[in-house]
Amino acid sequence: MSKSLHQDICDKIRFSKLYEKYAQTLSNILYYKYGERLNPSDKVQEAFIKLWENCAKIKPETAKSFLYTTANNMMLNEVKHQKVVLKHQKIKPKDYTNESPEFILRKKEFLKRFENVLSQLKEEERVAFLLNKVDGKTHQEVANILNITKKVAEHRIYAAFKKLKDALEELN
Structure with a gap:
């Protein structure tokens, strides 16, 4: 063979x-x-x-x-x-939380208030803030995206942060 x-x-x-x-x-x-x-x-x-x-x-x-x-x-x-x-x-999905109804209500109110204050910010501050805090971009990256200097980007982010903090501080 x-x-x-x-x-x-x-x-x-x-x-x-x-x-x-x-x-x-x-x-x-x-x-x-x-x-x-x-x-x-x-x-x-x-x-x-x-x-x-x-x-x-x-x-x-x-x-x-x-x-x-x-x-x-x-x-x-x-x-x-x-x-x-x-x-x-x-296994049934968890359809309950350990959060009290009061906490859930306060959380919803806070989110509404946050969105309202966010919408009242100047567009340039809002965009810089969201790029930094939501998208995780550095100040330099925000500056490059918006075609501005790093200092201007920092100023816009901190200005937006301060306005949000002041407007939302009363809810704490």
Whole structure:
């Protein structure tokens, strides 16, 4: 025999014959063992893909065992995954807080007031402030974005901050 045994499975014709010989039987076994819900035919396809990817490493006499073991392991992994999914579906999201209704109301009022004061700032102060505090830009980056000097950027940010602090201080 001039060809090595490893090349037998990598041959497309021989691989097709392996598929024809084992695919339906393997699919039926997985179906009987695990049911339809876990898509046994998909696992069979994936097992054959793994066989093809590793055809040079697998001897023809161990191909059947490789397919059955691989497909079964894939089904077991799917069963484990479904258990995790079910476990997380049972956990109900937290629909309560430890915050008192008074705190929640004060928080909403503060946010309304904050947005109102923010909207009353000069546009240049508001933009510089938001770039710095919300987007996390440095003073130099704000200056570069707005095409102004670093000192002007600092002045606008601090002016906006002071106006916000003064207007919101009474809520504390």
